[in-house]
Amino acid sequence: MTLQLGREATLAFACACAVLIFASFAPAFGTAGNLTAILRNSYELWLIALGMTLLMAMGAIDVSVGVVMGLSALLIGKALAGGLPLGAVLLIGPLAGACIGLVAGLIVVIGQIPAIVATLGLFGVFRTVIFLGLGGQWLSGLPDTLTRLILWDGLFAPLGLLVIAGANLAVWTALRATPYGVHLLAIGNDEARARLMGLAVIRIRIATFVISGALCGLAGIFYVAIYRNVTTTIGANIALEAIAAVILGGTAIFGGRCSLLGTLLGVLLLRILQNGLLLMGVPSLWQTVVTGGLLLAVLISEVVAGRLSLSRRRRQRT
Amino acid sequence: MKALRDNLVLAMLIALWVGLLALIAVTQPDILSARTLTSVLQFSTILALVSIGLGLVVLAGGAGIDLSVGGVVSLSAVLAMLAQSAGMPAQFLPVLCIGIGLVLGGFNGLLVTRLALYPLIVTLGTFYLYSGLALALTGGAALAGVPDWALAFGRGKWGPIPLPFLTLVIPVILLALLIVLGTAWGTWILAMGNDDRAAHLSGIPVDRVRLVLYCVTGGLAGLAAFVSLAWLGSARPNIGVNLELEALTAVLLGGVAITGGRGGLTGVLAAVFLVVTLKTALLQSGINTVWQTGAIGLLLIVALLANRFSLSKG
Numbered sequence: 142m143t144l145q146l147g148r149e150a151t152l153a154f155a156c157a158c159a160v161l162i163f164a165s166f167a168p169a170f171g172t173a174g175n176l177t178a179i180l181r182n183s184y185e186l187w188l189i190a191l192g193m194t195l196l197m198a199m200g201a202i203d204v205s206v207g208v209v210m211g212l213s214a215l216l217i218g219k220a221l222a223g224g225l226p227l228g229a230v231l232l233i234g235p236l237a238g239a240c241i242g243l244v245a246g247l248i249v250v251i252g253q254i255p256a257i258v259a260t261l262g263l264f265g266v267f268r269t270v271i272f273l274g275l276g277g278q279w280l281s282g283l284p285d286t287l288t289r290l291i292l293w294d295g296l297f298a299p300l301g302l303l304v305i306a307g308a309n310l311a312v313w314t315a316l317r318a319t320p321y322g323v324h325l326l327a328i329g330n331d332e333a334r335a336r337l338m339g340l341a342v343i344r345i346r347i348a349t350f351v352i353s354g355a356l357c358g359l360a361g362i363f364y365v366a367i368y369r370n371v372t373t374t375i376g377a378n379i380a381l382e383a384i385a386a387v388i389l390g391g392t393a394i395f396g397g398r399c400s401l402l403g404t405l406l407g408v409l410l411l412r413i414l415q416n417g418l419l420l421m422g423v424p425s426l427w428q429t430v431v432t433g434g435l436l437l438a439v440l441i442s443e444v445v446a447g448r449l450s451l452s453r454r455r456r457q458r459t
Numbered sequence: 460m461k462a463l464r465d466n467l468v469l470a471m472l473i474a475l476w477v478g479l480l481a482l483i484a485v486t487q488p489d490i491l492s493a494r495t496l497t498s499v500l501q502f503s504t505i506l507a508l509v510s511i512g513l514g515l516v517v518l519a520g521g522a523g524i525d526l527s528v529g530g531v532v533s534l535s536a537v538l539a540m541l542a543q544s545a546g547m548p549a550q551f552l553p554v555l556c557i558g559i560g561l562v563l564g565g566f567n568g569l570l571v572t573r574l575a576l577y578p579l580i581v582t583l584g585t586f587y588l589y590s591g592l593a594l595a596l597t598g599g600a601a602l603a604g605v606p607d608w609a610l611a612f613g614r615g616k617w618g619p620i621p622l623p624f625l626t627l628v629i630p631v632i633l634l635a636l637l638i639v640l641g642t643a644w645g646t647w648i649l650a651m652g653n654d655d656r657a658a659h660l661s662g663i664p665v666d667r668v669r670l671v672l673y674c675v676t677g678g679l680a681g682l683a684a685f686v687s688l689a690w691l692g693s694a695r696p697n698i699g700v701n702l703e704l705e706a707l708t709a710v711l712l713g714g715v716a717i718t719g720g721r722g723g724l725t726g727v728l729a730a731v732f733l734v735v736t737l738k739t740a741l742l743q744s745g746i747n748t749v750w751q752t753g754a755i756g757l758l759l760i761v762a763l764l765a766n767r768f769s770l771s772k773g
Contacts, residue, residue: 202579261707273749430595
């Protein structure tokens, strides 16, 4: 528990440092407009990374989350352009995401296939589906109905932020206060033992894929609201960003331990770095390098730090 | 029993391949020609080199996988060309490609063996790192300037068979088969795949074997990078895109168990031909290339499900 607290404090400190450094080197960074833009750019990643946290806590992973969001965004965009009522538009995203999550869950859990390989295949399939759905052309110039809804500031914060806070609160409650959460972490710790204990391993694993899919669908609403277009390459790198943010946030790769606050801060740090580097004149092509490098750096430093503390403890004992 | 299963996989692949050819013969008869054979073998060269390495890594178990192979191919090609334009003599081009591949693969191997990190996550990270670097260093543009002798090799043919296939793929596959079937290393690899811990306890240098396998995969990817240079005449930063998907499909379709310890390289090679024939048929029928990704992805999932099914029966 203390370790998790340490991780989150470190991340918050890193975010603050990054903001200070970028603000002093790039004058455009520290403006209120830019800081709001960083928050706004984090919306869809926050939701996707939330689902990824659950998956990774369970010892699974999904590299197709970006295109699942893309597929939902495509449906939402078509519905918006087709003039469907707002309620239907809002329902389509999460519903489509949940259905796709169910398919992924069935393939991984019933087919007993490693999640990363199965979702890599699904990534290819969904990319093609998106391309065919778009007919090779971008969907652009969508109406700003969703944009106004998400940025609606009637309560004390924009509605979009409230939705994200609500989703995090719901997942947190589910993790801490319901059997689902306890069982999820038990599966992440040791799946074979969880099965021997009589937990409904198959049902819980499929349900988690459905939840993650629904969150990706919800992220699709945010994507359409903020960018108001759907491109053929939509969501190509989001899976990497989500995985990096989750690992950055202190969720164990093998499952069994997770931190929602850590994931929130991990996403924020990633977006601050991307925005700051861009404003300092680093071409956007370097973003993948930075994200991939950060992911590896965290992995390596975790192992090295773990070994150091282990050897220190050994020395104290002797 | 094991031999029977391997033969079954091979027979199934050949049956699928013949079926695909028959389908092409009926629907698009003008595609079947010596030129198409050359192009299939040409595409197979890169995929076969990468798949052989990946197949060995997966065979050796321990959750072994290398998702970064496509990134290694792109980055080796780009870095070697950059070195050449920085003044390195052109005759070192092939050596440099392989050398860079070895180093990149060795980095994966060190992280997996020395730091005991999970291969999936490590190679996912290096996949983005390597392919991102290849794109960022070139700004997305292809680097021209491949020497003429390399082009002559890359585009040369012996009958309908491309020279790179004849001089690289065939020796590499023969060597790999010899090592897997005829040396202690082959036994070690299969033993590790069956039970990593038991292999370690019986004195097999598990970590060293695994490190070498990741290096070999990187080196073969570097060789594939040189083939792409010599064939296309330029270093394209996106040459490795989707290669990990195709190689993984070939390895699993070829009957290698994702958990390691079961399968063989002949199946992988047969699967490479199947995948490339499918791709070429789609390409030459004038169907949009985006279909290829979807078809390969679907094939991967089907291969996995079939793999699982045959395992539970066996």
